[in-house]
Amino acid sequence: MGRAPCCDKANVKRGPWSPEEDAKLKSYIEQHGTGGNWIALPQKIGLKRCGKSCRLRWLNYLRPNIKHGGFSEEEDNIICSLYISIGSRWSIIAAQLPGRTDNDIKNYWNTRLKKKLLGRQRKEHQLARKSGLVKQDIIKRSGGVGGNSNSHSGILAADGQNSYWPELPVLAVPTVLPQQQQQPCFNDHASIRKLLIKLGGRFSSNHDTNQATQDSSTDIQPTFQVLDDNNNIPYAATAVTPTHQMDEHYSGKNMQSLLVPRHGIHALNSSSAPVALSNIDVISPHQFAQTHYMVNTDNIDGAGNGIMHNMFQGQGGNYVTDQLKEMAVYNNNNTDNQQRFDGMEYLYGDEMMIMNNRIVSSYGESIGWGEMLGCPPVASSSDDYNAGMDRLMPAAPVQECGFANDQTSQTPSMAFPASILSPLSATPKFPIYLFNQKPCRIRNSFHPSCVKAVSSTAQFGEPNKENKQKLQIKSTFVKEKLWEAVPAPVKGLP
DNA sequence: AAACGCAGCAACCGCCCGTAC
DNA sequence: GGTACGGGCGGTTGCTGCGTT
Numbered sequence: 001m002g003r004a005p006c007c008d009k010a011n012v013k014r015g016p017w018s019p020e021e022d023a024k025l026k027s028y029i030e031q032h033g034t035g036g037n038w039i040a041l042p043q044k045i046g047l048k049r050c051g052k053s054c055r056l057r058w059l060n061y062l063r064p065n066i067k068h069g070g071f072s073e074e075e076d077n078i079i080c081s082l083y084i085s086i087g088s089r090w091s092i093i094a095a096q097l098p099g100r101t102d103n104d105i106k107n108y109w110n111t112r113l114k115k116k117l118l119g120r121q122r123k124e125h126q127l128a129r130k131s132g133l134v135k136q137d138i139i140k141r142s143g144g145v146g147g148n149s150n151s152h153s154g155i156l157a158a159d160g161q162n163s164y165w166p167e168l169p170v171l172a173v174p175t176v177l178p179q180q181q182q183q184p185c186f187n188d189h190a191s192i193r194k195l196l197i198k199l200g201g202r203f204s205s206n207h208d209t210n211q212a213t214q215d216s217s218t219d220i221q222p223t224f225q226v227l228d229d230n231n232n233i234p235y236a237a238t239a240v241t242p243t244h245q246m247d248e249h250y251s252g253k254n255m256q257s258l259l260v261p262r263h264g265i266h267a268l269n270s271s272s273a274p275v276a277l278s279n280i281d282v283i284s285p286h287q288f289a290q291t292h293y294m295v296n297t298d299n300i301d302g303a304g305n306g307i308m309h310n311m312f313q314g315q316g317g318n319y320v321t322d323q324l325k326e327m328a329v330y331n332n333n334n335t336d337n338q339q340r341f342d343g344m345e346y347l348y349g350d351e352m353m354i355m356n357n358r359i360v361s362s363y364g365e366s367i368g369w370g371e372m373l374g375c376p377p378v379a380s381s382s383d384d385y386n387a388g389m390d391r392l393m394p395a396a397p398v399q400e401c402g403f404a405n406d407q408t409s410q411t412p413s414m415a416f417p418a419s420i421l422s423p424l425s426a427t428p429k430f431p432i433y434l435f436n437q438k439p440c441r442i443r444n445s446f447h448p449s450c451v452k453a454v455s456s457t458a459q460f461g462e463p464n465k466e467n468k469q470k471l472q473i474k475s476t477f478v479k480e481k482l483w484e485a486v487p488a489p490v491k492g493l494p
Numbered sequence: 495a496a497a498c499g500c501a502g503c504a505a506c507c508g509c510c511c512g513t514a515c
Numbered sequence: 516g517g518t519a520c521g522g523g524c525g526g527t528t529g530c531t532g533c534g535t536t
Contacts, residue, residue, distance in 0.1 A: 015506095015530085016504070016505075016531095017504090017505090037521075039520090039522090051521085051522095052507095052521090052522080055523090056504090060504075060505085061504080068503090069502095069503095088526090089525085091523075091525090102523095103503085103504075103505085103525095104503085106526085107503055107504085110526095111501065111503075112502085
């Protein structure tokens with residue numbers, strides 16, 4: 001049985017609102033409020049409008065202190081930073097911009113900001129290409145690097161636009177490349193976000209493309225390991241996110257191999273035994289950089305760009321995705337360049353914890369077969385980040401609380417009543433934190449252990465429609481609204 | 495001046511989620 | 516636990532105004 005419509009569509013007015021309608025709605029709400037029922041409201045005041053339409057009109061236009069247009073650069077930057085972190089969750093983004101509505105921001109993004117971003121991308125491509133051609137010329141004259149000079153020209157010959165990494169030695173290329181690798185495409189959120197990450201999440205003038213070029217003045221060699229063509233994982237499976245999950249997350253297509261960072265990604269979608277997520281490395285963005293990258297200043301080329309090799313090559317036939325190559329160049333351990341790490345965890349799954357004695361739960365959405373999305377909130381600089389967290393998170397000391405049956409937990413633990421335990425994993429259905437030593441939950445946030453439990457393919461069998469529905473139901477509680485996080489007492493706990 | 499194309503934006507649609515019963 | 520319902524949200528549509536030809 002389908003859902004009953006919220007109103008009789010035949011008898012409601014649609015289209016633009018008249019000043020009279022606006023006045024009626026506004027004066028009623030100002031006097032009486034919405035009464036908690038938008039559906040009944042239009043009848044009360046004699047408006048032939050759908051309740052939802054009234055709600056939208058009020059929220060987006062009539063309510064006090066609404067700002068329209070005239071977005072400042074700071075607002076642009078906030079939008080971009082948040083877009084990196086949480087994607088197109090406009091209501092959450094709007095909550096950080098007083099006077100702005102989600103609809104406004106959404107429209108602004110779709111009509112202007114995205115284009116502005118793409119304009120920058122084109123500019124950057126042109127600059128990079130120029131730089132690449134000069135370097136290529138130098139390499140040709142000097143006889144090439146390691147006998148690979150032909151490869152460089154091969155790249156350029158194949159696609160003049162693909163001079164983005166002209167200094168890279170050619171890596172083994174899979175038979176079928178993800179579309180984004182063959183031809184940059186910025187029609188989807190993921191691509192736009194990657195681009196934003198690359199730009200540092202900002203449009204402001206002090207992070208223009210020139211600086212972006214200068215910033216890559218140090219060679220970076222990520223300490224990644226590469227899965228081989230058979231998806232063999234060169235280290236413990238419990239520390240690895242299954243490749244299909246990440247692949248689909250990145251490109252929507254299966255790929256044959258993938259880089260996996262040593263830290264920061266857990267078996268969220270693995271059928272393996274749950275890992276103690278309370279042992280997650282808690283690191284700052286800067287620490288993250290130092291942990292995950294080795295800097296080799298010996299390989300800086302004449303144009304100030306690092307040359308990545310060897311470690312990317314892995315065992316025969318491996319390659320790295322463009323995204324990771326880009327990340328590697330754009331993210332070094334220069335503290336002045338710290339903001340370039342912001343959003344990195346987008347590429348790393350959802351376990352990069354960036355904390356200053358504050359909790360940041362990992363972020364999950366649409367948990368399922370290869371559907372892990374999202375990442376923790378990230379600001380565009382560490383100061384912004386801390387300021388943001390001060391605003392968003394309670395001032396009281398916060399500590400994640402482990403659970404008694406978690407043998408490996410390093411955090412304070414307690415035995416929880418069955419009522420709050422997931423039947424699947426026997427772990428709490430939601431994260432429990434200690435606020436001033438009292439167990440609280442953050443509403444709507446999720447506990448990584450639960451995600452593991454519900455996202456395990458083994459729990460539901462093959463990813464057919466029915467099982468996906470089951471998974472969806474079971475995973476509803478992992479939806480997170482971190483930016484609206486409110487500590488709330490946990491029923492049944494002292 | 496008219497036609498056309500485009501950008502911006504308000505509003506709608508349909509799905510999802512939380513919650514009350 | 517299941518169901519119904521209202522609210523919330525993101526994606527999309529279509530109108531309007533402006534600029535260009």
